[in-house]
Amino acid sequence: MRRSIMLGSLLVASLAFAGSTFAADKIPVGHLAAYTGPTSGVGIPFGTGIDDALAYINKTGGIDGKQINFKTVDYSYNAPRAVATYKKWMSGLKPVAIQGWGTADTEALVKFVTKDKVTYISASYSGHLTDPTGISPRTKVPAPYNFFYGPSYSDACRGLVQWAADDWAAKGNSGKPKFIHMGDNHPYPNAPKAACAAYAKELGFEVLPSIVYSLKPADAKAQCLSLKDSGANYAYLANTSGSNISLLKSCGTVGVKTQFLTNIWGWDENSIKATGDAGDGIVWVVGAATWKDKVPGMKTVRAISKMSDPSGKKPRMLHYIRGVCGTFFMKEAMIKAEAMGGITGENIKKGFEQMRDFVPAGLEGVCLPSTWTAKDHRGTTLVNVYTSKYNGGDFQMNKLATIKVPRRMEWLGW
Amino acid sequence: MASAHSRMKCGEFRTTYEQDTTIFPTPLARRVAIVSVIFLLIAPSFLNPYFLNLGIQIGYFAIAALGLNIVVGFTGQISLGHAVFFGFGAFASAWLNNTTGLPVFFCIPLAGMMTMAVGLIVGIPAGRIKGLYLAIATLASQFILEDFFSRADWFTGGAYGAMANPFSLFGFEFDNDQRYFYVVLFYLVITFLFGTNLLRSRDGRAFIAVRDHYLSAEIMGINLTKYRILSFGIASFYAGVGGALFGHYLGFVSAEGFTIILSIQFLGMVIIGGLGSVMGTLLGTAFMVLLPELMEAGVGLVGHNAPGLTQALAYIKEMSIGLAIILFLIFEPDGLAHRWKMIKAYWKLYPFSY
Numbered sequence: 095m096r097r098s099i100m101l102g103s104l105l106v107a108s109l110a111f112a113g114s115t116f117a118a119d120k121i122p123v124g125h126l127a128a129y130t131g132p133t134s135g136v137g138i139p140f141g142t143g144i145d146d147a148l149a150y151i152n153k154t155g156g157i158d159g160k161q162i163n164f165k166t167v168d169y170s171y172n173a174p175r176a177v178a179t180y181k182k183w184m185s186g187l188k189p190v191a192i193q194g195w196g197t198a199d200t201e202a203l204v205k206f207v208t209k210d211k212v213t214y215i216s217a218s219y220s221g222h223l224t225d226p227t228g229i230s231p232r233t234k235v236p237a238p239y240n241f242f243y244g245p246s247y248s249d250a251c252r253g254l255v256q257w258a259a260d261d262w263a264a265k266g267n268s269g270k271p272k273f274i275h276m277g278d279n280h281p282y283p284n285a286p287k288a289a290c291a292a293y294a295k296e297l298g299f300e301v302l303p304s305i306v307y308s309l310k311p312a313d314a315k316a317q318c319l320s321l322k323d324s325g326a327n328y329a330y331l332a333n334t335s336g337s338n339i340s341l342l343k344s345c346g347t348v349g350v351k352t353q354f355l356t357n358i359w360g361w362d363e364n365s366i367k368a369t370g371d372a373g374d375g376i377v378w379v380v381g382a383a384t385w386k387d388k389v390p391g392m393k394t395v396r397a398i399s400k401m402s403d404p405s406g407k408k409p410r411m412l413h414y415i416r417g418v419c420g421t422f423f424m425k426e427a428m429i430k431a432e433a434m435g436g437i438t439g440e441n442i443k444k445g446f447e448q449m450r451d452f453v454p455a456g457l458e459g460v461c462l463p464s465t466w467t468a469k470d471h472r473g474t475t476l477v478n479v480y481t482s483k484y485n486g487g488d489f490q491m492n493k494l495a496t497i498k499v500p501r502r503m504e505w506l507g508w
Numbered sequence: 509m510a511s512a513h514s515r516m517k518c519g520e521f522r523t524t525y526e527q528d529t530t531i532f533p534t535p536l537a538r539r540v541a542i543v544s545v546i547f548l549l550i551a552p553s554f555l556n557p558y559f560l561n562l563g564i565q566i567g568y569f570a571i572a573a574l575g576l577n578i579v580v581g582f583t584g585q586i587s588l589g590h591a592v593f594f595g596f597g598a599f600a601s602a603w604l605n606n607t608t609g610l611p612v613f614f615c616i617p618l619a620g621m622m623t624m625a626v627g628l629i630v631g632i633p634a635g636r637i638k639g640l641y642l643a644i645a646t647l648a649s650q651f652i653l654e655d656f657f658s659r660a661d662w663f664t665g666g667a668y669g670a671m672a673n674p675f676s677l678f679g680f681e682f683d684n685d686q687r688y689f690y691v692v693l694f695y696l697v698i699t700f701l702f703g704t705n706l707l708r709s710r711d712g713r714a715f716i717a718v719r720d721h722y723l724s725a726e727i728m729g730i731n732l733t734k735y736r737i738l739s740f741g742i743a744s745f746y747a748g749v750g751g752a753l754f755g756h757y758l759g760f761v762s763a764e765g766f767t768i769i770l771s772i773q774f775l776g777m778v779i780i781g782g783l784g785s786v787m788g789t790l791l792g793t794a795f796m797v798l799l800p801e802l803m804e805a806g807v808g809l810v811g812h813n814a815p816g817l818t819q820a821l822a823y824i825k826e827m828s829i830g831l832a833i834i835l836f837l838i839f840e841p842d843g844l845a846h847r848w849k850m851i852k853a854y855w856k857l858y859p860f861s862y
Contacts (some may be wrong), residue, residue: 181557184557186556203763279658279659280763282764
């Protein structure tokens with residue numbers, strides 16, 4: 095009995111202590127990571143990229159000499175836990191910027207970060223985080239403090255459709271190509287569905303009714319047979335990589351000849367290795383340089399990678415490099431904020447909004463040049479279209495094109 | 509009668525049925541409950557938003573968990589789809605408020621009623637089947653409603669989710685944690701009093717009779733179908749109210765949040781707290797909400813700003829939550845409510861425990 099009382103008070107004391115940690119003269123930054131939970135497959139490389147980049151920034155002198163005091167919390171892709179963590183931070187850490195993760199939690203926090211003036215950089219590239227003032231009729235809640243690095247989900251899909259139209263013409267085909275959206279009936283796969291289908295129609299595609307396949311990896315031969323019967327020429331896979339692996343393997347068995355297109359979280363080095371030959375020729379969106387690229391900025395990325403892998407031999411995934419880019423854009427915005435009179439959430443936001451075709455120092459060739467303005471938070475509309483080849487394990491990722499998706503006003507927030 | 513309690517007594521003696529069915533078993537328990545509510549009423553003035561947030565989470569989850577305890581702990585049925593009723597309440601309240609402009613204050617109980625209507629329909633199989641078969645039938649509601657959430661654009665906003673306005677009463681907005689804490693506390697006290705009261709009523713006794721021996725209950729004249737479906741309806745009402753409070757607190761309701769994992773978590777809260785105990789429901793919910801936070805605090809103490817270590821500790825954290833649940837089931841299968849009774853008995857008999 096006495097022991098349990100002691101244990102209880104110890105736990106309460108440690109909880110109180112944990113809630114009150116703070117550090118003076120440091121820049122407080124929160125990092126909501128998904129190291130566990132359903133999205134951990136891509137959450138681990140992305141989150142490690144952010145952690146390593148922050149550690150590297152601190153090691154190389156911080157922001158004009160100021161160190162970043164960052165706190166990483168694994169919230170397991172659980173939106174209420176993300177909100178709880180945010181509240182905990184606001185009563186202790188008081189972050190000026192947060193590196194976040196999923197769609198549901200990012201959108202749940204939009205109102206909070208707007209009220210508290212905290213700049214929020216998410217790994218959700220959802221189109222409705224792009225309208226800071228709420229001028230678009232589609233916007234339900236303006237998101238003035240939200241930023242993300244890369245093309246929005248909708249713009250990325252539009253880029254793929256544009257590529258498909260070019261590909262159709264280049265191959266000398268005539269007639270109307272058929273486009274199909276495939277994905278689970280979940281918020282993430284559905285996010286670009288309407289926007290992408292509208293653009294496909296505009297480009298002269300016949301848009302077929304979509305096919306549903308599970309986000310959880312499962313046998314998908316039935317869906318592959320429907321796809322074969324539909325006669326679609328281009329199929330957009332809207333799920334994340336795990337379920338795409340199983341779908342492509344199933345479709346390989348069934349003998350589907352459709353050209354597959356997939357999203358930024360839908361394909362990576364691990365999926366190429368896991369899918370083998372069945373994945374050859376898939377076309378997808380890459381948001382930054384790849385590990386093997388010989389661009390000047392990769393020197394910095396390799397130095398960052400050594401923060402958690404001192405040997406420097408571990409190849410890093412696409413998601414890792416995008417995490418680094420997002421963090422370095424934040425760093426540059428902080429430097430601009432410091433010049434404006436102090437690193438506050440409000441000044442970091444203004445720092446972001448001053449960037450025009452900007453690439454963070456040291457990451458030339460790695461990160462896409464990005465532009466944010468006070469009225470438009472679509473950082474970039476450049477879509478790098480890649481294809482992969484398995485080669486018996488020594489896989490290759492080759493760039494096919496860079497599509498510049500038009501920055502139309504009516505697409506803001508969609 | 510007034511002097512009865514002032515005189516020295518050597519125990520609690522109940523000589524009438526009325527005394528045996530009071531809401532609080534002893535006058536002390538009543539006083540403790542009243543003092544705790546008063547304490548919670550003044551708590552927002554000194555607790556920081558983090559602790560208030562945890563309190564709010566415990567509040568809305570406990571309301572929903574009490575509903576599940578009525579089905580599982582008191583009526584002896586099983587439900588694997590509690591999370592979707594929680595979600596339905598959240599969407600229903602946001603939808604009512606957004607489309608009709610009705611103040612959130614009224615939307616929450618109305619959302620509870622709407623969820624109850626859905627629960628009564630889904631509960632129909634319970635009138636005919638039992639055990640594992642019922643578990644699978646309730647699983648169906650989990651799948652059907654989850655799919656409905658992501659398809660019904662008019663109701664849930666589909667892929668984009670629904671925005672839920674802050675709780676307001678006559679133009680006064682309860683938009684921060686200090687204020688919302690009172691809202692949740694108000695609903696928590698009302699629903700828990702109602703729950704306790706229900707169980708000492710005719711219907712409540714019927715639920716327990718159905719649980720303890722359905723055949724005897726039927727022979728005694730209890731309409732099994734009616735009470736089984738009713739308990740699903742009441743459980744859904746609680747889930748709906750809890751979900752509505754959750755939705756208006758987060759400000760955003762996404763179809764991603766109401767998976768079977770949450771349904772299982774609700775079952776976990778009820779089992780850890782104690783099946784068939786109103787008090788235990790609250791304890792079990794507090795346990796499930798606070799455990800990850802305590803683990804988090806532990807991780808924070810050990811691994812400060814070391815990226816590699818923090819990541820490894822993240823796994824340890826998740827695993828220890830699982831471990832805690834297993835240890836609980838082995839060493840305290842009757843739940844926290846039983847442990848609480850043991851502690852009380854220990855002090856009551858101290859120092860002569862035998």
